[in-house]
Amino acid sequence: MIKASKLSVSLGAGQAVRDVSLLVRPGDRIGVVGESGCGKTMLGLAMIGMTPAAAKVSGSLRLDNAEMVGADEKSWQVQRARRVAMVFQEPMAALNPIKRVGDTVMEPLIIHMGLSRAQARECALSLFEEVGIPDPEARFRQFPHEISGGQRQRVLIALALTCDPGLLIADEPTTALDANVALRITELLARLARDRTMALLFISHDLAAVARSTEDMLVMYGGDIVERGKTAAVLSDPRHPYTQGLLSARPRPENVRETDGRRKRLPTIPGAVPPLADLPAGCRFAGRCPVEMSQCATVRPAEREGTICHQLEAAT
Numbered sequence: 048m049i050k051a052s053k054l055s056v057s058l059g060a061g062q063a064v065r066d067v068s069l070l071v072r073p074g075d076r077i078g079v080v081g082e083s084g085c086g087k088t089m090l091g092l093a094m095i096g097m098t099p100a101a102a103k104v105s106g107s108l109r110l111d112n113a114e115m116v117g118a119d120e121k122s123w124q125v126q127r128a129r130r131v132a133m134v135f136q137e138p139m140a141a142l143n144p145i146k147r148v149g150d151t152v153m154e155p156l157i158i159h160m161g162l163s164r165a166q167a168r169e170c171a172l173s174l175f176e177e178v179g180i181p182d183p184e185a186r187f188r189q190f191p192h193e194i195s196g197g198q199r200q201r202v203l204i205a206l207a208l209t210c211d212p213g214l215l216i217a218d219e220p221t222t223a224l225d226a227n228v229a230l231r232i233t234e235l236l237a238r239l240a241r242d243r244t245m246a247l248l249f250i251s252h253d254l255a256a257v258a259r260s261t262e263d264m265l266v267m268y269g270g271d272i273v274e275r276g277k278t279a280a281v282l283s284d285p286r287h288p289y290t291q292g293l294l295s296a297r298p299r300p301e302n303v304r305e306t307d308g309r310r311k312r313l314p315t316i317p318g319a320v321p322p323l324a325d326l327p328a329g330c331r332f333a334g335r336c337p338v339e340m341s342q343c344a345t346v347r348p349a350e351r352e353g354t355i356c357h358q359l360e361a362a363t
């Protein structure tokens with residue numbers, strides 16, 4: 048259990064995070080949204096003890112029973128290995144370019160988990176399989192530049208899982224990926240959190256991805272949490288004016304126009320997730336939906352053709 052109370056991060060005269068209180072329990076999946084610079088990353092960094100050297104962290108952050116505000120680097124190293132891990136947005140920058148990806152994932156298993164090389168290799172290969180890396184034996188020997196961006200992000204997720212963390216912080220993990228790969232990575236993170244009863248803090252600008260992968264969400268503005276609640280409720284019925292503004296600023300298909308002003312017809316990609324703006328009226332639940340749109344009781348017949356709704360559960 049991770050509990051932040053009045054957690055603040057000051058950088059010079061400004062406060063990047065202000066008095067944030069947050070309880071994260073095993074298996075919680077929490078989205079964090081808000082405009083650029085509102086403090087999402089800094090909150091994540093404070094929760095893993097990786098704020099910039101110039102930052103001053105105050106308040107309280109308890110990881111299980113240990114108070115981590117003011118803790119030294121050695122204590123943080125233990126917590127980072129076992130309790131909290133983070134996946135960053137740019138996988139190429141986060142991986143050592145001159146190290147084979149298999150060796151990268153084996154290293155913490157040997158150093159922090161005390162495994163032999165043979166055990167670490169076996170464990171790393173099974174992590175590669177768990178995160179959906181095809182042909183793990185072959186990928187194991189490759190360098191980061193030899194694999195795709197999506198596979199690099201999967202390697203980083205495997206790396207983050209090596210010490211079986213209680214909380215995984217994913218900071219815009221799909222920003223550098225194309226829409227389809229981004230969707231798969233989002234689904235992977237949500238699945239891992241469910242399967243491992245691991246908490247997930249999913250920081251993103253992509254509200255549809257937050258809708259798919261989280262149950263609760265926080266909306267940040269100017270370092271504060273201005274709204275929090277169940278993801279479905281916040282997205283369908285935002286209470287704070289800032290959240291209302293954030294949701295209304297989403298790109299909507301009806302706003303995409305040809306140069307002559309006519310509405311542009313967007314191609315339908317089989318299996319693609321429709322933007323939130325396209326969600327049928329009457330559905331209140333954000334999250335992965337097993338119901339095909341053609342069988343969904345809440346969708347009007349005209350909207351059913353050729354589309355699969357992966358995004359909502361039927362309101363029933």
Ligand SMILES: Nc1ncnc2c1ncn2[C@@H]1O[C@H](COP(=O)(O)OP(=O)(O)OP(=O)(O)O)[C@@H](O)[C@H]1O
Nearest residue numbers: 058063081082083084085086087088089090099101
């Ligand atoms: N290394 C740093 N030194 C000084 N100020 C910083 C540093 N990193 C971030 N900041 C400031 O802290 C505030 C919060 O930044 P943060 O990166 O947490 O925003 P964010 O919400 O994650 O933005 P984005 O969505 O663009 O990643 C901003 O005002 C930013 O300018």
